[in-house]
Each structure stands twice: as structure tokens, then as C-alpha cells.
Amino acid sequence: MGISSKAKREYYDLVIVGSGSVGLTTALYAAREGIETLVIEKGGNGGQAGTTERIDNYPGFVERIGGSELADQVKAHAERFDVEILAAKTVTQIQTDGDHKSISTESGNEYCAAAVLLAPGTRYRMLGVPGEEDLIGAGIYFCATCDGPFYKNREVVVVGGGNSGVEEGLFLTKFASKVTVLEFQDQLGTRQILREKAERHPNMEIMLGKAVQEFKGKGHLESIIV
Secondary structure, eight states: OOOOSSOSOSEEEEEEEOOSHHHHHHHHHHHHTTOOEEEEESSOTTHHHHTOSOBSOSTTOTTOBOHHHHHHHHHHHHHHTTOEEEESOOEEEEEEETTEEEEEETTSOEEEEEEEEEOOOOOOOOOOOTTTGGGBTTTBOSOHHHHGGGGTTSEEEEEOOBHHHHHHHHHHTTTOSEEEEEESSSSOBSOHHHHHHHHHOTTEEEEESOOOOEEEOSSSOOEEEO
16 A cells, blocks of 8 residues: 555545554544544654563553564554544644645645644664664663663663763662773763763763764674774
8 A cells, every 4th residue: 555645635634644653542542532633744654662672660551662673563553533633754844824834745736724733753863884773672772761770780872971971870780790881982971970970880881982883782782883
């Protein structure tokens, strides 16, 4: 069937930009109340959750669930209430036209709506080095709070020695046997109190002047080249 290049109608009660957890959940609730809803997504459904290898802390899934599988289920749930989802389309412009909003996409199509919800989500800051994209969710993760328990008794590397990096590193010492913080500059870019905590912690190592050059592994992260 392929991906539709154009929505079925030109006017909707509500247009939602972004099909992450916020966008899809809002669409589901809106459509359930009889609000004709269109979701426009430039990438894949589910947002960051959709790219996560496994999710253990989502209520109702005792045996955990894959991120893409969860995203597919939420999408199917929304579509059951006739939410229309236009995938692989980027919104380029939103204008106010009287009481309505005009939404334009990169393909040249325009849609009108009584209301627009912006739910574009966020993006992980990528390093752009070889092996990175292939190993996301298979050894490369972006949320210590979400995934910390998975690292119990393992050695972990945190890339970045700013406030966020050092704070995440200190948090991970609750689980990991050792945490190494890599910082490409010659000093940590964090607050003094955090720097002192990191330097005193017996299970933390700070490596300055080190930048990741490549991630290696077949199916799972095996080594990091700096």
C-alpha cells in the first residue's frame, strides 16, 4: 500500500504535529470525543520511545515491551478511533487565517484546522561518528534514569563532562561497577560541587581530552575508539 502522500481531507478539527507519545495520546483522546484529527509526522511513530530497544517501566507491560512495538500499539489504538496519521511529511509553515489555522507541508499540500497542537518532541544530541546509529538501543543509550538498572555490575562510559553528563554519571554509580566520563576538553564543564563529587567517587574515572571516534560491535556495542 505504501505511505500516503496526502491526507484524505483538507479540513480537520485538530491537526497535531508529531506522533510521539504526547501527539498520539492526545489524538486518541480527541478522536474519542468526536474531534476529527490529523497527525502529521516527519519520521517514525512513537518519538524517542519508538527507537528504544526495550521499555520496562511502562504500566501494564509486566514482561517489558519493545519501543517500536509499543509505538505500533498506540498508533493502532488511535486509528481505531479514526485518527488519520500522515507519515514521512514535514510541516513547513503554520499560518493563522481568521478563525482557522493553515498548515503547509514540504510536499506542497495545505490543510486547515480549527486548532493545531505542536508536539514535535526532542532529539538526542548525536556524536555523528561511525557505528553510532547502528548501535542505538544496543549498547548506546541516552537516559541514565530510564535505563540505569540495566547496567548493574557493568562498566559504563558517559560521553560528556558537563553538568548533565557528570550528574548522570554519579547516578549510574548506584548500579554500575565503574563509570568512566569522557570529556573532549581539558577540563570538566560542570559546577565545582559536581566536579569534586565525581573526582572523589571511588567508582568514577574522568578522562579529559578524549573524544569518541567510533563505536564498534556486531549487533551490540563491544568497544569504543577514542
